[in-house]
Amino acid sequence: MTGRAVAARLRTGAVALLAAVGLTAAATAPAAAEEYQPVETVHTERVQVGPYGMTVGFSTWPLHAMRSLDFTFTPDDGIAGKSGTLTAIGPDNPGARPQPLARHPRKRDVWGLDVRALPVEGQWTFRFTIDGPAGPGVGELTGLTVLAQPGPPMAVSWSISTLPLLGLVAFLVVAWRRVRPGRAPAAGAASG
Known part of the structure; x- marks a missing residue:
């Protein structure tokens, strides 16, 4: 088999593999988009924001740095007719x-943050301002302790996850060197 034939087969195989991956992703995308997981609150804290009482909900407790979770912010008498900010x-x-403060994308009757992570460990404060029928209000939820990031450090995680990619690149380099498309045939190969 000539080098050009091997290169053509490699290209055909790569195109077929990419097409199969694309079809699989396209087939599963609509199902995944339609299936929203409900927001599960496992811990709540109360905060007084001026004249408004508010419940802050967390989908994961205790909090860890770099671990994504949902936050919900629910004023006692709902969010209708109110606006606010979070710092x-x-x-x-x-x-x-x-x-x-915006509606939570999966729980539209409350304000919230969808799949957010607090980036560093330590003490956090959430400062709220709400403007509504009872006037403006400011309040803080202080002393939110965020623990260290679970698992190995980020650099180790990324290093381990790139090993398969490096293996693929090494394989392609070796295959390319053996095939070398466009290389002139050897002098003895032309006669025959």
């Missing part, structure tokens, strides 16, 4: 900027 103040960002 997440961590040990590494004492001058954090407020962000508007």
